[in-house]
Amino acid sequence: MNRSSFATLPDALSVEYQWLNAERADSPIAVFLHEGLGSIAMWRDWPQTLCDALGLRGLVYSRPGYGRSTPRTPGVKWSVDFMHRQACDVLPALLDTLGIDAAERRRMWLIGHSDGGSIALLYAAAFPKALAGAVVLAPHVTVEQESVDAIRATKHAYENTGMREKLARYHDDVDSAFFGWNDIWLDPAFRAWDITGELASIACPLLAIQGEDDEYASMAQIDTIAEYVPQTKLAKLPDCGHSPHRQMPERVNDSIVAYMRGL
Numbered sequence: 001m002n003r004s005s006f007a008t009l010p011d012a013l014s015v016e017y018q019w020l021n022a023e024r025a026d027s028p029i030a031v032f033l034h035e036g037l038g039s040i041a042m043w044r045d046w047p048q049t050l051c052d053a054l055g056l057r058g059l060v061y062s063r064p065g066y067g068r069s070t071p072r073t074p075g076v077k078w079s080v081d082f083m084h085r086q087a088c089d090v091l092p093a094l095l096d097t098l099g100i101d102a103a104e105r106r107r108m109w110l111i112g113h114s115d116g117g118s119i120a121l122l123y124a125a126a127f128p129k130a131l132a133g134a135v136v137l138a139p140h141v142t143v144e145q146e147s148v149d150a151i152r153a154t155k156h157a158y159e160n161t162g163m164r165e166k167l168a169r170y171h172d173d174v175d176s177a178f179f180g181w182n183d184i185w186l187d188p189a190f191r192a193w194d195i196t197g198e199l200a201s202i203a204c205p206l207l208a209i210q211g212e213d214d215e216y217a218s219m220a221q222i223d224t225i226a227e228y229v230p231q232t233k234l235a236k237l238p239d240c241g242h243s244p245h246r247q248m249p250e251r252v253n254d255s256i257v258a259y260m261r262g263l
């Protein structure tokens with residue numbers, strides 16, 4: 001993986017980012033949006049592998065609160081609309097800071113996993129003319145009981161097993177990353193979070209991928225996307241859980257490459 005750089009956004013937020021295949025100055029950009037406990041480092045080499053297969057430039061970054069980016073302020077709890085803020089404020093500010101202009105954004109793809117997939121959907125809905133397409137892996141559009149149960153179990157593992165020590169390799173402030181995500185998902189107010197009403201604004205091509213054994217959500221998540229976004233192509237992977245790009249990287253890459261080249 002390349003060396004990280006840092007961009008300064010409004011409110012003095014420092015965001016860790018890396019370019020992949022930066023020498024391909026004329027190629028479209030794929031922006032990778034990590035999951036609720038992710039960071040640049042936790043993607044490992046998958047973004048590079050996919051960009052190489054597609055001949056794309058890649059932009060990976062750690063959202064504020066994660067990786068080497070500015071940690072969440074102690075005691076500050078994320079709001080129910082935290083993913084909307086990432087899609088409508090933080091990501092556009094990062095693109096502005098990096099000089100990615102309107103013409104490049106119209107050719108840009110978003111590739112998001114889990115919470116990152118939801119952020120990709122929200123960006124595509126908010127900026128329907130500023131995107132070439134999106135690929136979402138195990139995204140959330142509503143809060144299901146099985147999601148809450150799995151996230152509660154993850155909290156128990158974080159507090160009672162070696163999970164905290166493992167995650168600390170990927171985040172400067174591991175408690176900032178974990179509890180920012182875990183606290184809001186377990187907040188009773190978050191049970192009403194529902195972005196289905198915004199999906200119909202998505203105009204770009206959309207590929208939604210989910211494992212049939214996803215421990216964090218049911219297949220209703222991507223089925224709902226297809227109901228609201230008729231151009232969606234679904235890829236349902238048997239014997240696969242919540243992280244298809246880690247559990248079945250070749251299958252996922254083949255699906256994404258075939259979809260994008262088919263367009």
